Amino acid sequence: MSEGIVSSSAVDADWWRGAVIYQVYPRSYQDTTGDGTGDLKGITERLPHIASLGVDALWISPFFTSPMRDFGYDVSDYCDVDPMFGTLGDFKALVERAHELGLKVMIDQVLSHSSSEHPWFIESRSSRDNDKADWYVWADAKPDGTPPNNWLSIFGGPAWQWDTGRRQYYLHNFLATQPDLNLHNAEVQDALLEAVRFWLDLGVDGFRLDTINFYFHDRELRNNPPLHPEQRNASIAPDVNPYNFQDHLFDKNQPENLEFLKRLRRLLETFPGSAAVGEVGDAQRGLQIVADYTSGGDKVHMCYSFDLLSETPPTVDHLSTVVRSFEETVKDGWACWAFSNHDVQRHASRWALGFGGTPQHLKLLAAVLLSLRGSVCIYQGEELGLTEADLQFEDLQDPYGIEFWPSFKGRDGCRTPMVWGVEEKHAGFSQAKPWLPVSDEHRSQAVDRQHADPDSVLNHYRGFIAFRKENLPLIKGNFELVSQNDQVFCFRRRFGNETIICAFNMSDETQTVRIADESVETLEGSGFNGHADGQTITIPPIDAYFGLVG
Structure with a gap:
């Protein structure tokens, strides 16, 4: 190891408490193969940029083997890298280089569902009596042939898909190609925890747990009650989606999850210094779930909800209400705050009308985020002040946006390629046509231009994160x-x-x-x-x- 480089193992096991975590969406960070899609070698190549921000860790969105119906959140092999992103060797090199630069590496774990092309599901759907018949959530139709209950998919329509082979319905809270795993089955839990162990053995420092409150469903498959219109909240699904019409009491947020999270934590404790942050997707009781999942020091280390990822402008009243509610509800638990990520409109656009979208506004918002009690997630391009890209329908890749266009344009606008060089082809992201177009509006905000400007949003992030590190009360x-x-x-x-x-x-x-x-x-x-x-x-x-x- 180079002189002056601190091994990540020398950092205390409490590193996550107050950490700044930088999210990388690998398809859109850096392409090194010329196919228009980002890859693991590209992330490794750009690690010096991430380190220059002064962040503590990077979180990499899914890069596992997948048919990519939902861009990697439909996993067909939990223990391998999809060829479009590279190889396991590329991942190991990424981890080694990140550790040399003093960066922790956190990766997504999608444990609530798999791809319909996963061997587990292929076997499960083959009959009602195979070894994995109960590894997914199967149910008989009602006497009239309709689905077992009224549960809805976040991506639109019923959360049940008919399978002609088993002549039963299977549950999918997201796409029909993303069947839900049955975590009531202990064998499923064991298999998922072995996948987590696989990556810990490769040196990862932690995990971002996708849809952490969706792991279990109600065994009795009870109908969700309706939600009064005044209580509907579009922070989890767009307001054009009838998913918001239900109070999701039974399709997620089940008490059995607490024991599974304790099992997960016990595994993490065998790898000192590893940590997990959970994504809590619930519009009605998100903070209470954060409290339940992070309290006591025996479940996950931290969670984030969608309170500050919503469209509500960051007024003093709203910010005060959120943090006061958090302090009163979560108590000994720990939050991971975020304003933007790969699933929501970038806050530079989302709040532009309610608060303003000038560089000074964005600098102030960054300081607010980095001063709250909790850890922080920064989404790639946020440090540049990037706005939501405005895409045409023919450019869309996201099935969510295609389904609800034009009332909801999906998530592609926050997933367009990172901009590195003002004058470079495709802003330095790729030599080929990118999988999503580079926004012309973003080009002028490229890293090379902002790096040279002491008053840029980029240099403000660097400066304020350094200021934060010099003042321990802002961290812990x-x-x-x-x-x-x-x-x-x-x-x-x-x-x-x-x-x-x-x-x-x-x-x-x-x-x-x-x-x-x-x-x-x-x-x-x-x-x-x-x-x-x-x-x-x-x-x-x-x-x-x-x-x-x-």
């Missing part, structure tokens, strides 16, 4: 909201003997606030211009203040 401190006016989001972070006051002016006018602390010493290096005079803090428009409380 507790959290206390400070009531101010409806334009200033203000809170304290306290760790040990240090307390930092964080105040964000979300308005277009200068704001002056007073705090109850005896004195505040302005912390340099945040990149913001707020200042203090005694107990009075003055913050310019769309700006922030950070101060050490005396």
